[in-house]
Amino acid sequence: MTEEELALIHAEIDxxxxxxQRGELARQLLADPGTRAVxxxxxxxxERLDTLEQAEPxxxxxxxxxxALPPATATPKRYRKALPRWRYAALFAGLLGAGALVFxxxxxxxxxxxxxxxxxAAGAPVTLDTVSLGDGPIAGRVSLYRDGAALAVxxxxxxxxxxxxxxxxxxxxxxxxxxxxxxxxxxRIIALPGTGLKGQAVELTFLMSGRRVGSARLTVP
Amino acid sequence: xxxxxxxxxVRRCQEGDRHAFDQLxxxxxxxxxxxxxxxxxxxxxxxxxAQSTFLKVFEHLADYDPAFRFYSWMYRIAINxxxxxxxxxxxxxxxxxDEADDGPSPERQAEDEQTRRAIExxxxxxxxxxxxxxxxxxxxxxxxxxxxxxLQLPEKTVKSRLYxxxxxxxxxxxxRGVDLT
Numbered sequence: 074m075t076e077e078e079l080a081l082i083h084a085e086i087d088x089x090x091x092x093x094q095r096g097e098l099a100r101q102l103l104a105d106p107g108t109r110a111v112x113x114x115x116x117x118x119x120e121r122l123d124t125l126e127q128a129e130p131x132x133x134x135x136x137x138x139x140x141a142l143p144p145a146t147a148t149p150k151r152y153r154k155a156l157p158r159w160r161y162a163a164l165f166a167g168l169l170g171a172g173a174l175v176f177x178x179x180x181x182x183x184x185x186x187x188x189x190x191x192x193x194a195a196g197a198p199v200t201l202d203t204v205s206l207g208d209g210p211i212a213g214r215v216s217l218y219r220d221g222a223a224l225a226v227x228x229x230x231x232x233x234x235x236x237x238x239x240x241x242x243x244x245x246x247x248x249x250x251x252x253x254x255x256x257x258x259x260x261r262i263i264a265l266p267g268t269g270l271k272g273q274a275v276e277l278t279f280l281m282s283g284r285r286v287g288s289a290r291l292t293v294p
Numbered sequence: 295x296x297x298x299x300x301x302x303x304v305r306r307c308q309e310g311d312r313h314a315f316d317q318l319x320x321x322x323x324x325x326x327x328x329x330x331x332x333x334x335x336x337x338x339x340x341x342x343x344a345q346s347t348f349l350k351v352f353e354h355l356a357d358y359d360p361a362f363r364f365y366s367w368m369y370r371i372a373i374n375x376x377x378x379x380x381x382x383x384x385x386x387x388x389x390x391x392d393e394a395d396d397g398p399s400p401e402r403q404a405e406d407e408q409t410r411r412a413i414e415x416x417x418x419x420x421x422x423x424x425x426x427x428x429x430x431x432x433x434x435x436x437x438x439x440x441x442x443x444x445l446q447l448p449e450k451t452v453k454s455r456l457y458x459x460x461x462x463x464x465x466x467x468x469x470r471g472v473d474l475t
Contacts, residue, residue, distance in 0.1 A: 079457065079461070080457065083453070083456070083457045083460065086460075087438075110475075111464075113474075113475060114464050114468070114474040114475065115460055115461075115464055117474045117475065118413075118460060118463060118464050118467065118474055119432065119460065121409055121410075121413055122413065122428065122432035122433070122463075123432050123435075125410060125413065125414075125432075125433065127324065127325075127328045127433070128327070128328055128331050128337075129324070130323055130324055130327040130328075130340075130341070130344065131341070134323050134327060134341065134344060134345075135316075135319050135320055135323055137341070137345055138319050138323065138344065138345050138348045138349075139316060139319060141345050141348075141349055142312075142315075142348075142349065142352050143352075143353075245320070246316065246319075246320070247313060247316050248312055248313070248316055250312050
């Protein structure tokens with residue numbers, strides 16, 4: 074078999090033959106059983122290659138990737154404008170004792186921001202879970218709240234160095250940069266996507282200079 | 295859910311929005327992981343490559359030329375990282391464990407599983423630059439144009455490599471007794 078004949082077979086596999094080339098290949102296939110056999114084998118091989126399934130990466134791969142990134146110097150201002158923070162402030166101000174509140178949302182499938190705003194505004198929030206962070210480089214506590222159909226995490230933390238946090242829940246991971254301010258204290262509400270099914274976990278990973286310094290797991294009871 | 299396109303997310307990243315990068319990670323972690331896995335056939339190595347790929351993407355976003363497709367640029371980084379990982383391996387390490395020829399008898403395995411393993415074995419027996427074109431074409435389903443963009447090669451060269459790679463895979467599989475009829 075010539076190189077030209079082989080090239081025609083590969084081009085046929087890739088759907089790149091024009092009418093004249095198709096005719097040429099058809100004549101060769103009729104004339105030579107060997108060419109026909111090679112063509113069939115290559116077609117079969119490519120069908121098998123095309124249908125090999127992709128492997129699923131581990132579910133924490135996004136978290137690992139994001140944890141390896143260098144820390145941000147500041148949270149972009151444009152992101153902080155994403156939510157009407159006054160609505161959350163009115164709702165949660167009574168729950169948090171001290172500190173200025175800054176509100177973020179973990180993006181992902183779930184109710185639109187406008188829907189969340191509406192549901193969050195109705196009724197009193199309920200504490201679902203609270204975890205103390207201990208006496209390590211980062212201290213304080215984190216709490217999981219439900220208000221209506223919406224979930225939120227409240228972080229009240231102190232640290233000696235700037236802290237970023239990764240929030241993973243429901244298959245989505247997001248990174249909140251510059252969690253603590255220059256004084257090392259932070260009180261922040263993070264609205265979560267989804268409505269919070271029973272047993273749903275929210276994994277928080279705290280980072281300093283890109284290194285993991287603490288974690289917490291909150292669970293919807 | 296509103297899905298922002300790659301150029302929008304990249305622009306937001308370049309403006310310092312880390313959340314836009316989160317979305318790129320979520321969007322491309324699986325294909326990048328799979329590119330690395332097919333190149334290395336080593337799950338832990340593929341995880342390391344996926345991580346280093348996104349780190350490089352993050353560090354070099356300012357250098358990214360939007361005239362090219364973002365995923366082409368990213369796959370190029372993933373492939374280069376995979377090639378670097380392969381280069382750091384000891385000889386023969388690429389074909390290890392259950393991929394070796396003295397594995398369980400093919401007759402005792404289901405045909406599909408047998409063929410899949412044989413194809414994965416065969417992939418590890420061809421040169422990395424040929425493996426790369428198979429991965430881009432048959433696993434990532436890129437066009438010749440996109441492959442040329444990823445590899446920064448003329449389309450003619452890409453086709454030539456792809457044809458050679460398929461031929462070598464076919465010959466290897468036939469030598470192994472795999473039925474391709």
